[in-house]
Amino acid sequence: MAYNKPLPVPQGESDVYWQKAKQGELWLRNCKSCGNAYFYPRDISPCCFSKDTDWIQASGKATLFTYGIVQRAPHPGFVDDVPFVTAVVELEEGPKMATNIVIEDPTPENLQIGMALEVVFEDITDELALPKFKPV
């Protein structure tokens, strides 16, 4: 069945992020003024409002910061997925991002806050892959 969840639409500021994701890599924007990586990618950093920024490759390691287990699909594209896990993960480089946890049996017992995770990439179209996370 065709993929029918909402699709991200890459923008000028995020093209690199999505191109790298398709290659199986997670890249972040980094503020050279203060040396901190940030999320989501934008040209001017939110920490220093600096234009002196570049891209860095993230390790793909993260910990589970918080999550919910969705029991009622919020969109027709998710009907076959419930229950599924929406989560905020804390990347090793510091920033937090929204994602899904790829796990067979999504129960509170199997999802411990602070647990170690690593990035995986789900191909969703010919051009796009979504970074998700699974327990290490």
Place this chain on the structure above:
Amino acid sequence: MTDLRKTVAIVGVDESDEIGKVPNKSNLTHHAEAAYNALEDAGMSMKDVNGLFTAGTSTLNLAEYLGIEPSFTDTTAVGGSSFIIHIAHAMAAINAGYCDVALVTHGEAGRSRRSRPGGDAADPGSQFETPYGFLGAPINYAMAARRYMHEYGEDKTRQAMAEVAVATRKWAQLNPKAYMQDEMSFDDYHNSRWISWPFHLLDCCLVTDAGGAYVITSAERARDAKKKPVWVLGAAESHDHNLISQMPDLTRTVAKNTGPLALERSGVTHDDIDLAMIYDSFTYTVLATLESLGFCGPGEAPDFVANQRTAPGGDFAMNTSGGGLSYTHSGMYGMFLVLEAVRQLRGECGDRQLDDPKLCLINGTGGSLSSTGTTVLAVD
């Protein structure tokens, strides 16, 4: 800082003609009916209105329907808290002389609407949250509630969420306009189905069709109004994120700033407050808000609301209308906090009327716990 206490007053409030499940009425119909009713409550007409405030639609759309040409127009839209923030904006505008009778309206056919608002595909949320199913408040707010449980204890938090749901329903049973009138036991709460763990169905606000409006005016005009003026003492507003994944602290809203500032501007303290109207989009929202406002410390809300302390007869009066959880919640509920606050301060609440309340604190939350507006209202 200029002392603006009692320079403006709310002089009219009301809902739209029918609220709850109202097929065949649009958002704008609810706006207009509520405006009509609130003006009647104030003893004013649409001809008096020269300041117009709303959220959810543009004042362009609204003013055309109402047939007015406002001299002050404000579509501040930061979620369900907007209608609390409009009080502060109207206070500023009236004191600046830009208008003297401000109408603030809300209308949303949340249950029966025939169209759904679409997002901008270029927005960060469309790229970095919605593809993962971060769609709708129950999913977004669950992130915050789960984190709170981690920091302060799951069982304690769960019990507190149940306390809020059950206490709020008891108030609804005293409000003839409340959508949910059936008794709710603790077992009913714990047995209700999961929507987005850790939220049961009975942790979540209703989805109804409803409108509401209030009229706010200068002290001078307020003295000629039909009913006793409900004075605005002070207000404050802020926001610290848009996307839930970017919230700086999932257990603290910006009420941590707006609460103390609104109280300071009002010249009163927490202990002076007779009624707290707290936006209860979810049971959890109440816990985080009470702590952020400073009614209790971080992690102390479960003890604060224990033993049905916020229910009728309890010693902390809160959400006496039955709240977004059991009275009505059309989508942006903040408006209805104001309606109940004014009615309680006027003594119009029938079976649920508090004993001569003088001061009410209102706190609206909007977006994904993103924005807050805090206001203190008073009667002489």
